[in-house]
Amino acid sequence: MNGPLKMYRTRQVVRHDIAVQLPDCMYKLKNIHAARNGMVEQRTDHVSSAPKKVDICDQNNQNLPEMAALELRQEEILRQLADLKKQMDNIRNNLQISKNAAVTSQIIKPKQGPPPSLPDVIINASPTNPPYSLELVQKLWKNYMFLSVKSYTHSSLSSLTENAQQLTKTLESFKPGNVPKINVKLIWKDVGANPELVVAHSRIFGEVNILRYLARVTSDYLNYETCNNxxxxxxxxxxxxxxxxxxxxxxxxxxxxxxxxxxxxxxxxxxxxxxxxxxxxxxxxxxxxxxxxxxxxxxxxxxxxxxxxx
CATH class of the missing domain: 1.20.1050.130 (Glutathione S-transferase Yfyf (Class Pi); Chain A, domain 2)
Incomplete structure (x- = not known):
């Protein structure tokens, strides 16, 4: 066989060279073929241009009108902070304080003033958990204030433990100096592990909190809140x-x-x-x-x- 072979020509099924009249009721889609690889053919009337990128702040401003007012308020606060910093710098310069001044670690000891006038207190304690700290407080305060303890046994108890009896004897027999006193009624009753302090119709639970109360209402060295630790x-x-x-x-x-x-x-x-x-x-x-x-x-x-x- 000499020469090229002739191909069989088929009949054209779809023609693209004729205008197609689309109805107005149909939704127009973008040309997905023309938008491939980021290339959009602007000549096609059914393809829209790429949407403009909008900043998130601009979107918020468009959707929430209050955002603009919030931004203005933020700018005003930042301006006020800058002014405040400038004023603090001026004060530091006037006082001649160094930025890297060392922080003192000296312990501030409370002043030893006269004992305050304190109301009488009631302490409810369990015989199985005697508040032994009262014994030490009496010793430490012997030249400052006298914890005058009088003990009572609640009717719900038939007897006291040996430890409770010994503590009662020690507290009641303590001999202080010529100092002001606090009257303490120690009532033995079943209150559990946490003793109760009753003062001015208020209750304080727990021995550590009772000690905190005694330390805070006096000015002696038991007050620890001025220490660095x-x-x-x-x-x-x-x-x-x-x-x-x-x-x-x-x-x-x-x-x-x-x-x-x-x-x-x-x-x-x-x-x-x-x-x-x-x-x-x-x-x-x-x-x-x-x-x-x-x-x-x-x-x-x-x-x-x-x-x-x-």
Whole structure:
């Protein structure tokens, strides 16, 4: 066979060269073929141009008219902050204060003023959880204020424990100096592990909170809130509260470890050179809730110092 072969010509089925009249009721779609690869053929009347990118802030401003007012308010606040910073810089320059001035860590000791006039208080305590901290408070305040304790037994109790009887005898037989006194009614009743302090028809629960009250209403060195380690002392008071509430020996052991770590090689808890409210609370909690075998040598010597404190 010589020469090219002739192909069979088929009949045209669809013609694209004629205009198609589309009805107006039909929805016009974009030409997906012309928009491929980001190229849009503008000559086709049924393809719209690519939408303009609108910033998110512009969209919010279009949809929410309040956004414009909010932006203006933000700009005003930023301007006021800049003015305030400028004023603070001027004040610092006038006072000749360095930006990198060191922060003092000196402990501010409360002034030893005259004892305040305090109302009589009532303390409800359980015989199984005697508030031993009152004994230490009496000793520490002997030249400042006298905790005059009178004990009573509630009718719901048939008898007192030996520890409660011994504490009652110690508190009532204490001989103070010539100092003002606070009358304290110690009522033995079944109130659980947390004693209650009643003053001016208000109740304060928990021995650590009773100590906080006594420390705050007086100006002696038991007030710890002016010390630089106030947060550590508060944490130790929480540990003492949990020791009294602990249920198992393992739980008490972990809490005693916290106290032992805080004591370290120092004389008193919190690396302090003087006894604090944390020592009083810890002494009472350990004496209430633990056995002598649970206390290590370091804490044992510390408890002896608490007993001998004056």
């Amino acid at each position: 106030v947060h550590e002392i508060d944490a130790l008071l929480d540990v003492c509260y949990n020791i009294v509430k602990s249920k198992t020996k393992t739980e008490r052991a972990s809490l005693l470890q916290v106290l032992n770590k805080s004591l370290g090689k120092s004389q008193w808890l919190g690396d302090r050179s003087q006894i604090s409210i944390a020592d009083l609370a810890a002494y009472s909690a350990i004496k209430q809730a633990t056995n002598p075998s649970e206390v290590n040598v370091n804490l044992g010597k510390w408890m002896q110092r608490c007993v001998a404190c004056q």
